[in-house]
Amino acid sequence: MPRQNGPTLRERRVHPPWGLWWIQGRRLVRIEVRRNLFSWKAGWIYVLAFTPTLILAIHAGMDARSARDIEGDTEVLARIVQLFYLRLAIFFGCLGIFSRLIRGEMIERSLHFFLLSPVRREVLLLAKFVAGSISALLLFESAIVADFALLYLPFGGMAWTYILNGPGLGQLAAYLGVAALACLGYGSVFLLLSMIFRNPTPAAMVFLLWETINPVLPSLLQKLSIASYLRHLMPVAIAPEGFFALLTVETEPTAAWTATLGLLLLILAVLVYACFRMRTLEIRYTTE
Amino acid sequence: MTDRIVLDNVSKFYGEVLGVNRVSLSIPPGITTLVGPNGSGKTTLMNLLTGLVQPSSGSISVLGLSPSNSTGFFREVGYCTQFDSFPRGLTGRQFVLDGLMLHGMSAAEANRLTAEALARVDLGEAAGKRIEGYSKGMRQKIRLAQSIAHHPRVLILDEPLNGLDPMARAESLALFEELGRQGMHVLISSHILDEVDRISDRVVLITGGYLVAEGDIHAVRTEVRDQPMQVLVRCDRPGLLASRMFALDHCVEARLQPDGKGVLLRTGEMAAFYALLNQVAAEGLVRIEAVAPADDDANALYQYLIGSEGSAS
Numbered sequence A: 001m002p003r004q005n006g007p008t009l010r011e012r013r014v015h016p017p018w019g020l021w022w023i024q025g026r027r028l029v030r031i032e033v034r035r036n037l038f039s040w041k042a043g044w045i046y047v048l049a050f051t052p053t054l055i056l057a058i059h060a061g062m063d064a065r066s067a068r069d070i071e072g073d074t075e076v077l078a079r080i081v082q083l084f085y086l087r088l089a090i091f092f093g094c095l096g097i098f099s100r101l102i103r104g105e106m107i108e109r110s111l112h113f114f115l116l117s118p119v120r121r122e123v124l125l126l127a128k129f130v131a132g133s134i135s136a137l138l139l140f141e142s143a144i145v146a147d148f149a150l151l152y153l154p155f156g157g158m159a160w161t162y163i164l165n166g167p168g169l170g171q172l173a174a175y176l177g178v179a180a181l182a183c184l185g186y187g188s189v190f191l192l193l194s195m196i197f198r199n200p201t202p203a204a205m206v207f208l209l210w211e212t213i214n215p216v217l218p219s220l221l222q223k224l225s226i227a228s229y230l231r232h233l234m235p236v237a238i239a240p241e242g243f244f245a246l247l248t249v250e251t252e253p254t255a256a257w258t259a260t261l262g263l264l265l266l267i268l269a270v271l272v273y274a275c276f277r278m279r280t281l282e283i284r285y286t287t288e
Numbered sequence B: 001m002t003d004r005i006v007l008d009n010v011s012k013f014y015g016e017v018l019g020v021n022r023v024s025l026s027i028p029p030g031i032t033t034l035v036g037p038n039g040s041g042k043t044t045l046m047n048l049l050t051g052l053v054q055p056s057s058g059s060i061s062v063l064g065l066s067p068s069n070s071t072g073f074f075r076e077v078g079y080c081t082q083f084d085s086f087p088r089g090l091t092g093r094q095f096v097l098d099g100l101m102l103h104g105m106s107a108a109e110a111n112r113l114t115a116e117a118l119a120r121v122d123l124g125e126a127a128g129k130r131i132e133g134y135s136k137g138m139r140q141k142i143r144l145a146q147s148i149a150h151h152p153r154v155l156i157l158d159e160p161l162n163g164l165d166p167m168a169r170a171e172s173l174a175l176f177e178e179l180g181r182q183g184m185h186v187l188i189s190s191h192i193l194d195e196v197d198r199i200s201d202r203v204v205l206i207t208g209g210y211l212v213a214e215g216d217i218h219a220v221r222t223e224v225r226d227q228p229m230q231v232l233v234r235c236d237r238p239g240l241l242a243s244r245m246f247a248l249d250h251c252v253e254a255r256l257q258p259d260g261k262g263v264l265l266r267t268g269e270m271a272a273f274y275a276l277l278n279q280v281a282a283e284g285l286v287r288i289e290a291v292a293p294a295d296d297d298a299n300a301l302y303q304y305l306i307g308s309e310g311s312a313s
């Protein structure tokens, strides 16, 4: 039988086998992306991500260029990102993508194959998180880039000036950064919720409510909300109006790097707790 | 490093429901059969051994390894579960290959071991087809292939003969026997002892979550043989037959059937019992219509095997 003498437990404690974890992680991500990224079940998420793109494409074809102004369209894009993507598409898209990773495999009764392989459960969980993040990022970042292009390019030369010599490119980068953080943030939360609840949707609804009322809560509690960090990273402020006024209550200004760091720490904390739960996760398909 | 599978006072409760209770075992290499009726705790015990569920109390070690150290543990252990489900959209070959790749071995090595495992279960060209299109027996085979592909030293098989036709059954048994001979631990569960007793070195009997008997198969067999067995004899003169049969000192009990056309006899010596019965029939005094073991279906056989009042140990 082919068998290498593995390192002793003591050696492993002292030198964690990073190389092995890296290989296993990469292979898990590949398996996960292959199985889940291109599945018809996820079709509604694609529709959600590219709805604004479709609308913008129709507009780009219809409107006379001169009738539009760059300033106004910049605010339109800010609204699309903040109100549509962050509040709706990325939120629900990540709910769909990340709650599939563990809970979906429990429902399909295939999770035990992973738990019976010589892979640390933490590596498995983090690899699944990375795979979910890759799916979400590919989808939403490309949608936002497409939206940006469709919005500005019809302006022709004016657009290039705005993008390259004006604030355009910086805004795009900021939107992509915010969307990426939103995917990781909501992804980690939904991954955890799906490990705790058989059906994570009600919990996600409570979390949505929490995210919505968060701006009016004491600043300590705000630290436990994804939206409160993202708000400080938006490149274009949008004037609050109507129902959404609640969403954009003024808080004390925070530097972008503090907000980013804070959110990354929150994501890290959520993932650490998810790893802890993963260690004691049981396979009880009969009661699913 | 020990070569035993050790359970020390292990209990598992699913909330209020008892899975297994205070099980202590020390299993040496070879083929061990875990026998018990539905719901007796066979799957629970196997899931405990592999860390799919956590014990409520007690401790478990397999060759000195704990399932919580999955990297070391699952190089040595293969588990073919009772769950008849698969990841979507894979062919049999991909399914086995994916599992091997997670060991961190090279793709060439994984491919080689995949081909070897597929050949061992004799899946033929079905290996290249999608698992969704497999029959129950083929699914059983591909799961077996996946659990032996990495050459584990401990193989745990939860009702591995389920859904197999007699041919495939015989082939699987031969495979298990060979693996046992090579010095592997093979732990097989079944609700029928007969099915696997030919190849087993050891049996563990479990019912209602309690371990009721454990040991060398021959010892358990003798124990079984020495235990009185019931036989129902339908005949025209049951009273006379009963008095004749009581001549055997190991015929311990006779109960006349209410319709007066039969008698239920309990005996500890089957061979002598049948010899005398034949003699009585040949004498022509009693016309015997039918002879049947009163506990011939699987469950009654099992009840008999473990004794229905089976003392919890």
Ligand SMILES: Nc1ncnc2c1ncn2[C@@H]1O[C@H](COP(=O)(O)OP(=O)(O)OP(=O)(O)O)[C@@H](O)[C@H]1O
Pocket: A284, A285, A286, A287, B014, B017, B018, B019, B020, B036, B037, B038, B039, B040, B041, B042, B043, B044, B045, B082, B191
């Ligand atoms: N996830 C679960 N939740 C609650 N009770 C469970 C669960 N799994 C098993 N049980 C209970 O534990 C006991 C043992 O079940 P187990 O599945 O281990 O039996 P088994 O011997 O494998 O039966 P079978 O021959 O039907 O496979 C049963 O009473 C069962 O109802």
Ligand SMILES: [Mg+2]
Pocket: B042, B043, B044, B082, B158
């Ligand atoms: Mg079972």
